[in-house]
Amino acid sequence: MTQTRVILIGGALATLVLAFIGQYAPSRDLLALWLAADAVASGNPSQIFPPLGDTFAMRPPPGWYERAAELDQLGEVYPYIYPPIWAWLMAPLTKIMSFETFRAGAFALNAGLLCATSYLAARLAGVHPGSPSTLRNWMLVALALILVSQAGTIALRQGQVQILVAFLSVLALERAQRHHPKTAGIAMGIAIALKLSPLLLALLWLVTGHWRAFLWAMVVGGALGLASLIVAGWPLHAHFLALLGAIDQTVLITTVTYALDTLIGGWSLLGAPQMIPIVPPEMLTPELTAALEEPSANWLVLPKPALYAMIARGAVLATLILSAFLLRRAASPEAAAAAWATAMTGIAFFGPIGWAYYYIAPFAFAPLFLNRFGIAGGIALLGAIGLCYVNPVKQMLWSTLGLSPMQSIGLATLLYLCLMVFTSLSPTSRKSDDDPDPIR
Template structure:
């Protein structure tokens, strides 16, 4: 009994030390970056506070190419000439809420606060995900610590922290929704998923899992909370801004962004078959700087095929969820497949699935361990810095390896689900 207690206490102390070390190291590295993704939300709120709602969303109607509204650059260059600027692509409510802070809270305070929140949520996501996988007590602590430490040391999640990317919050809300449903709190589960969908639209796809499992209370509360948030958003921001946001979503769904970090099937198709049609993106005329990405507008056939693939994926996930109603790994499988088929996926979009990787170890044994090790090594900055600049088949080998690993991860989750007895 004493030996067991001492061993558990020692492991707990080691884990706490590991969490603190990973937290401090990743925080210092994140603070060295400019939080460009969070800054986009701040700028959208800033222009709303100035009474310029036409400068919240990018105006390009031909394709989405990650360039900001035209008024942003000349405004920002007066504040910080070195700043990187990305467009705001989230629902109006969050820009409106940020607009209330303008003039009262400096961006630096908002930035640090969100980084602290994201660090906590990243660790919380790992704990909740592995709890869903059936881990408890010291095993849960060790696995969650290892997951958190490994994630913050990878380039995809390091970038997400450095950019203060809202994906971290969205992933936490999705994982928390499924954990609450598993713990028999269906109302809270539906509300959490609705909140996630109010930040990035794609989480609404996960409702098919609850519907397939006949968890109707969760579905109902998702609809109720989601409708409530939509009404509040319209009341605060007005319908015109929401119409502009819906227009943007339509443009995004018909566009493809190709970068070294865009792990998606659309990006694969674009680089494989439409390389000569890709347009290198440049900031507005005030800046003679070519950016490290390109874009293309999908043709009608491509748009139709993408829609068919997405519908097939949703139907397949629903069928799998109905057949395996208690399997926690259906959700990360869905997260991986949805991201692969999304018109706009980055390396950190897969965070919702990454936090479940330790669950593959208990299901697949040595194969699960091998996948975790390979991903941790491939995405570690020491190796990634080299593979980013090494071309393979005419494109970045980091992108080729990353997209390939996302496909392998999807296959591993599917194998784990189908192989469960």
């Protein structure tokens, strides 16, 4: 039996196993997409977005709890915060399959996409497929960090669309580097139409000379946006944009956010937060309480002070400027990959609500530390992980610096950002004077 057949058969068996496991994943983020599509299919498109408020409380439309119970999905329910077109495209599926079937398939697909993202990150960093041991080691380290951290575990368990966004973003960067602008632009355009943050990555293409890829991304993203406007109408999009505005003006502090908000907000420097229980008290029933994974879970929200909001936006802009500088002077694929990882990490860390799964793509580049710095890079990487997950380390930070476990995660992410910058600037990756053209 040829090696190709072995890989294909092994992949098919793995997909079946993962699809079976996926039946038991709660997939609550995926459920939000399903409930929005179900609302469209039922003729209630106005019910796909939650009511607006001064802050984003991460609450779904009120009727979704009952609808989830009707679908035998009793438990946590989260809001849908994607462009309307995806609910419209998903609506027919709610009529021809069950949510259990859908989430099992999505789980298998997402597991494959995490592996593919790690592979593409290696390719972007210049790891040649002809070096199977190097490629294997890269993927093992990248997947270990993704799956040991909350980035991958939460994304897989909840069926997060961010897995697809991460894959499309890294695919776009890898294709652009290998001079396939059309494929790169299409992938980035779809990513932008799912979540707006990849637009900032596309803007960096203007600095690196990938004009055609950028134009393709704008055409594809714009076409999907126009299609969304046509099928859903302006009022629903106005509500969606207002919802994004509320998110931008909210500091949300949880145990699964790796962000400046978590680091600063945990010291109560931004004001007194409001505690939001996982389910509104008036909606709780004995059956629903029994179905919740953590009945006492909650998160903290508070309005983002104007000055702090301006500082955070400035930090995102500074990240883009720094990343553009790093990309322009990158003299190797490794240095360019570290610059892209810097951009993705900074955008997530300083942007609104830096959920753990926003770091799937940045963490796929973690093997750069080992490639560039050997044992020292491995120690630095383990140190960053230790800040997040080793209890004695967290206790030491709590007693000496007053850092809560949530703030430890925020600090670890900040250190990760700094390590990526240092990797791109390391002497062995600097552009030589006799090499006028940086590798893009």
